[in-house]
Amino acid sequence: MAQQEWIAHYSKDGQHTESVHDHLAAIRDLCASYGETIGLAHVAGLAGWLHDAGKYSEAFQDYIRRSHDSDPSAQRGEVNHAFAGGQVLENILSNYDDPQFGYLYLRNLVENVILAHHNSNGPYDYLNPLKNEPSPLIRRIHEPVKDWNRQDIQDIFFHEFDQAEFDQYVQQAYDEILAVPETVRMEQQAFILRFIASCLVDADHLETGNFMSGVQTFVTDTSQQLTMLQQQNEQFVAKMESGDQNEKRSKINELRHQMSDLCLRAGSGKKGIYSLSVPTGGGKTYASLRFALTQAKVHAMDRIVIVIPYNTIIEQNASAIRDALNLPKDDDHTVLEYHSTVSDNPKTPEYYYARDTWDAPIVMTSQVAYLNALYGHGSKNLRHMHRLVNSILIYDEIQTMPLHALEMNNHAINWLSSMGKSTALLCTATQPKLSKDVIPVGINTPTEIVPDIPAVEAAFKRVRLINHMEMPWGVDDLTRALKDELTNVDSVLVVFNTKRSAREAFQALTLDHVDKYHLSTAMCMAHRQEVMASIQEQLENIREARQADQQPLTKMVVFSTQLIEAGVDLSFDSVFRSLAGVDSIVQAAGRCNRNHERPVGDVHVMKLDSSFEHLGSGLRDISFGAEITKQLVRNHPDADLFSASFARDYFIKFYANDQGRKLAYPLKIKGVQVNLLDLVAKTEGQFVNEPGVEKIPAGTSLSDQPLLTCASQTVAKHFEPIDSKTTPVLVQRKEDDENKNLIIEIEDGGHTPEEVSALLRRAQRYIVQVYTDAQGNPTQILDLLATHDADTGLWIAKLGVYSEDFGLGDPAGGQSFEGI
Numbered sequence: 001m002a003q004q005e006w007i008a009h010y011s012k013d014g015q016h017t018e019s020v021h022d023h024l025a026a027i028r029d030l031c032a033s034y035g036e037t038i039g040l041a042h043v044a045g046l047a048g049w050l051h052d053a054g055k056y057s058e059a060f061q062d063y064i065r066r067s068h069d070s071d072p073s074a075q076r077g078e079v080n081h082a083f084a085g086g087q088v089l090e091n092i093l094s095n096y097d098d099p100q101f102g103y104l105y106l107r108n109l110v111e112n113v114i115l116a117h118h119n120s121n122g123p124y125d126y127l128n129p130l131k132n133e134p135s136p137l138i139r140r141i142h143e144p145v146k147d148w149n150r151q152d153i154q155d156i157f158f159h160e161f162d163q164a165e166f167d168q169y170v171q172q173a174y175d176e177i178l179a180v181p182e183t184v185r186m187e188q189q190a191f192i193l194r195f196i197a198s199c200l201v202d203a204d205h206l207e208t209g210n211f212m213s214g215v216q217t218f219v220t221d222t223s224q225q226l227t228m229l230q231q232q233n234e235q236f237v238a239k240m241e242s243g244d245q246n247e248k249r250s251k252i253n254e255l256r257h258q259m260s261d262l263c264l265r266a267g268s269g270k271k272g273i274y275s276l277s278v279p280t281g282g283g284k285t286y287a288s289l290r291f292a293l294t295q296a297k298v299h300a301m302d303r304i305v306i307v308i309p310y311n312t313i314i315e316q317n318a319s320a321i322r323d324a325l326n327l328p329k330d331d332d333h334t335v336l337e338y339h340s341t342v343s344d345n346p347k348t349p350e351y352y353y354a355r356d357t358w359d360a361p362i363v364m365t366s367q368v369a370y371l372n373a374l375y376g377h378g379s380k381n382l383r384h385m386h387r388l389v390n391s392i393l394i395y396d397e398i399q400t401m402p403l404h405a406l407e408m409n410n411h412a413i414n415w416l417s418s419m420g421k422s423t424a425l426l427c428t429a430t431q432p433k434l435s436k437d438v439i440p441v442g443i444n445t446p447t448e449i450v451p452d453i454p455a456v457e458a459a460f461k462r463v464r465l466i467n468h469m470e471m472p473w474g475v476d477d478l479t480r481a482l483k484d485e486l487t488n489v490d491s492v493l494v495v496f497n498t499k500r501s502a503r504e505a506f507q508a509l510t511l512d513h514v515d516k517y518h519l520s521t522a523m524c525m526a527h528r529q530e531v532m533a534s535i536q537e538q539l540e541n542i543r544e545a546r547q548a549d550q551q552p553l554t555k556m557v558v559f560s561t562q563l564i565e566a567g568v569d570l571s572f573d574s575v576f577r578s579l580a581g582v583d584s585i586v587q588a589a590g591r592c593n594r595n596h597e598r599p600v601g602d603v604h605v606m607k608l609d610s611s612f613e614h615l616g617s618g619l620r621d622i623s624f625g626a627e628i629t630k631q632l633v634r635n636h637p638d639a640d641l642f643s644a645s646f647a648r649d650y651f652i653k654f655y656a657n658d659q660g661r662k663l664a665y666p667l668k669i670k671g672v673q674v675n676l677l678d679l680v681a682k683t684e685g686q687f688v689n690e691p692g693v694e695k696i697p698a699g700t701s702l703s704d705q706p707l708l709t710c711a712s713q714t715v716a717k718h719f720e721p722i723d724s725k726t727t728p729v730l731v732q733r734k735e736d737d738e739n740k741n742l743i744i745e746i747e748d749g750g751h752t753p754e755e756v757s758a759l760l761r762r763a764q765r766y767i768v769q770v771y772t773d774a775q776g777n778p779t780q781i782l783d784l785l786a787t788h789d790a791d792t793g794l795w796i797a798k799l800g801v802y803s804e805d806f807g808l809g810d811p812a813g814g815q816s817f818e819g820i
Contacts, residue, residue, distance in 0.1 A: 005017070007061060009064075024052060027052075037421065039179060039180075040196065042173035046170065046173045047199070051113075053084045057148035057152070060081050087153075101707055104707045109177075112124055115140055117204065120377055121716040123193050125137070127696065128714075135696075135705060180192075190688065193710065202382075205379065226293060226296040226362075233293050237260060237286075256282060259282050262451075264290050267294025268298055272423060274423065274425045276291070276428075277428070277449075278456070289394075291425060291449070292423075301423070302387075303361055303363060303387065306363070308366060309400040310366075314365070316569065317396075333350040334360065334361055336351070336362065338355060367401060368721040374412050375719040391422045396428075398426040408664070413443050414443055430586045430587075431651075432647075433652050439655055441664065457643055463642065475504055481576070482509055490552050492575070494576040495578065496608075513555060515538060519559070520561045521769065524767060573593065575603045575604070579605055580622055582650040584622075589642060624657065628654055629650065632650060679691070680710050729794070730746070730797065732798070749789075759791075784797055786798040
């Protein structure tokens with residue numbers, strides 16, 4: 001103990017040091033403030049207090065001084081400081097009297113969090129689900145480390161901190177563990193573990209970053225901010241209600257106001273799981289916001305997290321919400337947009353803090369980012385998880401949740417809405433049946449906000465079904481039908497299940513005074529946004545011509561894949577939809593006569609011939625959903641396909657076919673078939689991670705078996721929200737200077753990691769995702785690719801293979817690539 005100054009960090013300028021004592025105390029207190037939200041302040045604080053105890057070693061002190069002096073012998077990670085705190089805790093607690101196993105639970109939980117706080121896959125597996133071996137965690141706890149002796153670390157720690165204070169803190173952590181019902185703490189162990197790990201990793205990154213840079217964070221009282229935003233929103237609602245003078249839209253706007261008022265009343269209720277079953281075009285963006293802001297005010301909640309399936313909808317809805325809350329258009333931290341295509345324009349320091357921590361009043365994010373916060377790998381994702389508690393979670397278009405992750409999300413909703421003290425709001429016109437009586441791992445039955453759904457559906461009725469499901473159509477049949485339709489209407493949307501059929505139909509239709517547009521994911525984001533803007537402009541021109549009692553100069557047809565269906569605020573006179581699941585058809589219908597411009601709009605649902613639209617093995621779910629829709633319509637010809645009851649019947653049939661438990665994320669890992677959900681939840685067996693329990697070697701002593709069993713690291717390592725093997729391809733557009741300059745910069749090479757990160761963010765607008773082979777190579781389009789950039793990991797397409805009509809593919813139009 002001759003060491004007088006135990007250094008945890010040097011500042012970036014090398015002029016200041018942070019002591020290990022001060023760092024541990026700061027992380028303890030910050031973790032405790034996070035954990036307090038769900039009653040685990042001292043559990044989280046204990047992890048923070050011990051996490052860097054390994055820096056109380058001569059080996060680490062020698063390393064950090066050599067590193068500060070730019071000694072080339074200093075190699076990052078050469079000293080294992082992460083394991084020491086966990087091993088010290090094992091030393092301290094292993095001899096405690098523990099008849100209720102509270103100390104054992106605390107040890108298993110906190111030791112894992114400490115040991116793994118630098119592990120990119122988060123907490124370690126307690127039991128290996130893939131092979132017979134002793135506990136990976138217990139092995140690490142008992143593993144000797146050459147860099148230090150655990151007793152020496154413990155002695156120095158208690159020289160720096162008062163042991164009586166520490167013992168009292170441990171007792172408080174123990175009491176918090178026992179306050180959680182035993183069934184909850186065992187069955188929900190994976191979420192409790194990830195929550196504590198999230199608290200520690202976020203606190204460690206935040207406090208260390210502050211010290212290193214000398215800049216303080218922008219932590220604010222988000223609950224108080226939400227109360228003020230709620231007042232702003234009520235002023236906006238009052239203004240909207242008093243200022244609606246457009247007679248043609250007054251009826252539908254009145255209905256939207258009624259939905260908003262229902263959400264205001266429901267928001268004053270208790271926390272829990274709610275559903276908002278509003279027909280498409282029913283104003284659910286504003287109504288759900290009103291519900292959430294009211295809940296936040298009534299229950300002093302910390303934030304609103306809006307989970308949205310498509311990035312383009314995030315941008316659209318974020319702009320609308322900023323307007324409603326009277327925020328500047330360039331606000332980037334009160335309403336945080338978090339998704340892969342956020343522009344790389346310079347942002348405020350408050351934005352970067354909110355982005356890294358999700359410590360913002362309103363977070364608008366993608367399903368991918370949300371699911372990664374719950375289950376994904378990497379400290380970036382792990383940091384966000386603890387921000388989901390004591391929050392209002394709005395699931396926009398809940399029916400679009402990735403099928404393989406459906407039960408994993410249900411499992412999360414149940415925890416978040418109980419121990420996590422959050423409220424979940426499931427928003428859609430086609431509520432999926434997610435309850436426990438339908439799905440093995442279902443949610444508790446939601447409280448529906450709309451009391452009389454059939455009456456609301458009747459009031460919002462704007463479309464009718466035109467059934468073409470029995471006789472398959474070829475491209476010529478569709479072209480004839482479109483020509484006939486355009487004699488009566490000015491705008492038509494046609495939605496397909498495949499890119500190939502959308503492209504073929506676009507090429508087949510040729511009419512004078514009819515403009516054609518094409519949209520698909522073979523087009524990069526920048527291109528799609530340009531086309532969408534042109535579509536909106538022409539729809540507005542048609543609307544203005546009608547208001548002046550004139551014929552529009554040109555009519556229009558849009559040929560699109562499903563990307564146009566959810567949340568896009570466009571209104572066409574008629575819609576044609578290739579046969580699919582009921583939810584997809586209803587979403588397409590939501591783009592028809594959206595604002596009641598006509599007495600009724602026609603939604604044509606047609607079955608396409610397999611030579612025109614082939615649904616291969618990768619589209620089995622679409623094919624299966626289409627068949628269920630066809631059967632239900634055939635068996636119930638008088639039923640309303642656009643009703644909530646029809647959607648309920650559809651989802652019951654769809655989920656009933658869950659052979660092989662595809663809703664539980666089935667996956668083969670190293671030749672072993674598992675369901676990822678089973679590794680972090682108690683499903684069909686007696687234990688969480690039943691496969692791991694079954695693989696405990698015979699004769700393993702009780703002291704070598706952990707109380708906890710989940711395999712969180714295996715899940716984090718293999719979890720992918722989007723279940724498709726794709727690789728990003730950077731396209732080259734001939735007339736886009738920003739695109740050209742970006743590619744020149746990338747090809748120059750020699751970039752730092754920070755520069756690579758910035759280039760990748762800029763590249764997102766010009767990326768097309770391409771399906772790959774088992775080795776990750778985009779084999780279907782290798783002849784279209786110019787080079788692979790090692791720095792960014794991007795494939796770059798050849799110049800001239802990107803079409804301004806169709807996107808990435810054969811520019812001559814002779815071939816399209818369904819793998820794009």
